[in-house]
Amino acid sequence: xxxxxxxxxxxxxxxxxxxxxxxxxxxxxxxxxxxxxxxxxxxxxxxxxxxxxxxxxxxxxxxxxxxxxxxxxxxxxxxxxxxxxxxxxxxxxxxxxxxxxxxxxxxxxxxxxxxxxxxxxxxxxxxxxxxxxxxxxxxxxxxxxxxxxxxxxxxxxxxxxxxxxxxxxxxxxxxxxxxxxxxxxxxxxxxxxxxxxxxxxxxxxxxxxxx
Numbered sequence: 001x002x003x004x005x006x007x008x009x010x011x012x013x014x015x016x017x018x019x020x021x022x023x024x025x026x027x028x029x030x031x032x033x034x035x036x037x038x039x040x041x042x043x044x045x046x047x048x049x050x051x052x053x054x055x056x057x058x059x060x061x062x063x064x065x066x067x068x069x070x071x072x073x074x075x076x077x078x079x080x081x082x083x084x085x086x087x088x089x090x091x092x093x094x095x096x097x098x099x100x101x102x103x104x105x106x107x108x109x110x111x112x113x114x115x116x117x118x119x120x121x122x123x124x125x126x127x128x129x130x131x132x133x134x135x136x137x138x139x140x141x142x143x144x145x146x147x148x149x150x151x152x153x154x155x156x157x158x159x160x161x162x163x164x165x166x167x168x169x170x171x172x173x174x175x176x177x178x179x180x181x182x183x184x185x186x187x188x189x190x191x192x193x194x195x196x197x198x199x200x201x202x203x204x205x206x207x208x209x210x211x
Contacts, residue, residue, distance in 0.1 A: 042184075046183050047180070086193045090208065096108060125145065
């Protein structure tokens with residue numbers, strides 16, 4: 001019951017403000033879940049130390065393959081989700097204004113893009129996948145949490161839900177086989193770092209444009 005409540009509460013909060021959702025999520029984990037509940041959602045060390053090394057590689061491979069496939073299909077156009085991603089990176093990087101110190105702009109960018117896995121992985125690969133696995137089995141659990149994961153992202157083009165759904169499946173498999181959400185979080189961080197690098201490397205005009 002507690003796990004279901006936390007899941008529904010935070011899916012709602014994500015549509016309001018992700019920073020609030022992040023803070024409230026971890027307050028719920030700390031104060032509402034007992035040790036067994038935390039282990040159930042994957043808040044424990046991976047089954048093998050090798051997952052710490054493999055997970056970031058998986059994340060970088062995913063972002064590279066996704067970017068290459070979408071570039072071949074759409075180029076750097078509005079149909080490519082990286083077009084929107086580059087604008088989002090630019091918005092984060094320039095939010096404090098061009099007069100602000102460079103370190104502050106990079107710090108805000110890092111928070112904006114590296115904190116989301118600490119919200120989304122406990123929520124989707126932790127709470128959602130653990131709930132659905134008990135009810136409908138592993139395969140449907142991974143598919144359902146990936147669908148929810150896609151739904152809380154923009155739908156500005158078909159490449160968005162398909163790409164986000166695919167990453168949700170991969171993160172779900174990482175969580176399942178490592179028996180921990182931390183490899184999924186590492187892969188997610190690596191994926192987001194790849195987005196930032198691709199934005200600065202291939203679409204700097206969107207990152208540095210006037211806001």
